[in-house]
Amino acid sequence: VRFQRGSEEFSRVLAFSDGMFAIAMTLLVVGIAVPELTDPSSSELLDSLEDLLPEIISFFISFAVIGRYWAAHHQFFAMLGSMDYALIAINLIYLAFVAFLPFPTALLGDYIETPAAVAIYAVAVAVVSGLEVVLFWRAYRDRLLARDMPPEVFRWGVWGSTMPVVFLLLSVPVAFIDTGVAIAVWFLSVPGGMVLNRIQPEAARDWW
Amino acid sequence: VRFQRGSEEFSRVLAFSDGMFAIAMTLLVVGIAVPELTDPSSSELLDSLEDLLPEIISFFISFAVIGRYWAAHHQFFAMLGSMDYALIAINLIYLAFVAFLPFPTALLGDYIETPAAVAIYAVAVAVVSGLEVVLFWRAYRDRLLARDMPPEVFRWGVWGSTMPVVFLLLSVPVAFIDTGVAIAVWFLSVPGGMVLNRIQPEAARDWW
């Protein structure tokens, strides 16, 4: 069976995915506990909020990371003309790891100087990016895209989703030497993305 | 009253169901508490995460089980041409047990060697599968399907949803002898499904 764009069944998969993303992104606020003080002065309150700062920053980072994947998910499904159950199944596995992300993010927020926390976070995010590649590859191979995609555009798109995986996995051994350098390695995706944009094939211009 | 496919009211029932599924599937991450350690080494952190392993596995199992029912729900409603309030009411009862599933799953995750935990889990999942049969039967009887379904296709479909119920209930007494064997009984659905696929009536081919 194939569900065409515009059918109730196509929409449902997106609505379900969006619900999942929205919950995963909002859940972390629950974790920020209001400090219990009796009739505090402003400076006492601000002092106690300072202890909450890592949790607050962790909320916004988690929001940004999952939000970035939501945007990628939005961008990917915008290219689709139809879906089959194989793609829906891969999407479910992808969502399982998205829904799991708040945990490694909280871990990172608490233990940013512990190599294992940095490594676990990098692997968790790499899995999500990796499953993005799988979704893209399935959609291309089974001709679920709305229009025919030239092979060089597909290859270029795969590179775009694979690059973060490479840098994230590269950062794992680095974390055990220096966690700061490991986090810096993640951001190599930014110049990497700029290089990829330079070598973008002409035909890719109207796909993204 | 009947709500036709394509109407706002038809869509709402699906959107509401999807919201429910998404929340039930995401909720368990909240349960995974980040360990509280002061400036841990990587091995200390990994040690403390080992204690969390059952909860992490429990999250992914719960996600897989509820995700499988979401896919079945998606597949079932894809066959519908309209809904009435009787079907909507059965769907609500069905969703109540889906929303409840995280509890028996957590129970199973913690006490996998206690017969009662295995039995409770089996019964809870059997109820969901059983209500799936009721939904299917109502839709068939009241002609809510998008196209006429030949009786032999309907019977074959009922068998497909009833089989897991049979194996799950069969596992209940078995659990009090050996919990491992009981869990193995659940997976008899896999070869059972393959046998069913063999005897699939010709006319069923374009329904699933």
Next chain:
Amino acid sequence: VRFQRGSEEFSRVLAFSDGMFAIAMTLLVVGIAVPELTDPSSSELLDSLEDLLPEIISFFISFAVIGRYWAAHHQFFAMLGSMDYALIAINLIYLAFVAFLPFPTALLGDYIETPAAVAIYAVAVAVVSGLEVVLFWRAYRDRLLARDMPPEVFRWGVWGSTMPVVFLLLSVPVAFIDTGVAIAVWFLSVPGGMVLNRIQPEAARDWW
């Protein structure tokens, strides 16, 4: 401004409402804590689950009550042809009390023999039913219904939503005499509804 049925803006109000209902209905499972035991026998586990029974029952009652209001909400908006911001505002106030319901339900689950708990629950549910009447009255007065409704059908519909309010408020003083009788008063809505069905005006037949 009026948002016509079929517009993005009409759908959004329903999607937002459904999200709210779904969350309020699923939240209570979080409250059911898995008992902490070390390697329990089946009878030990079942004993400890007996203590959780009120919470489990409370979950299913809460689900049924909010589910019933969701069905009424679905039924009401199925009659609408358009919405304005006044109706959207009343809907928001209505949803605030729906989202609040899990609290009085939990209170009732824990203290079913305390008059104040029964009274608070009755008032909270009465407020939701009362706001249902306000929604209906606004939609009728401002001609937001999809078709013209004869005044006798409107009056009959108002009676249907007002009756539960009457019985719920009546049960408040009764609760301070006997909580069991108070709860029985709630169920007078059932025979009351049957009487109402008897005197249903002919023209109401194709509205519900």
Next chain:
Amino acid sequence: VRFQRGSEEFSRVLAFSDGMFAIAMTLLVVGIAVPELTDPSSSELLDSLEDLLPEIISFFISFAVIGRYWAAHHQFFAMLGSMDYALIAINLIYLAFVAFLPFPTALLGDYIETPAAVAIYAVAVAVVSGLEVVLFWRAYRDRLLARDMPPEVFRWGVWGSTMPVVFLLLSVPVAFIDTGVAIAVWFLSVPGGMVLNRIQPEAARDWW
């Protein structure tokens, strides 16, 4: 890329936003813990609920504040004819601060007499209103509105969203003198809004 009104991609952004709003508005009920008493009398129960009153009021205030922003979001996107990824990105940042609001609201509920709590709340809400202005400005500049908007209507609309920001930021220094006066300053938006309505340009009449 531009996603036209009516496309799956346009709807998704709204469904995702609505999910976020619904969760942020419902989450605070979880915070209201049922008091633990053994077989309490009605007056004992009511006494213990008196301690919960700030949390209950905090829930309804939070609901009203976020609900007001949801209505503004609904009103803004009703004017749009299309979206691009720049607007989607600003919307994500906007939603991050909406999802964060329950925390400053809880803070305000607990420490309404502490200047810092009042100031933090005012800044958090001002950020959301400020991002509303940014959304509006982007949509106007990049011609994403469904119809051409005359510049004087745009300027008038910007004033409407900027005024709350001004009063909220003004209240910050005031809070450190007197928290009650600071909260009164917030409500200057109400007469301010009435003045703005007086000077509404003729052409604005059919936009809001």
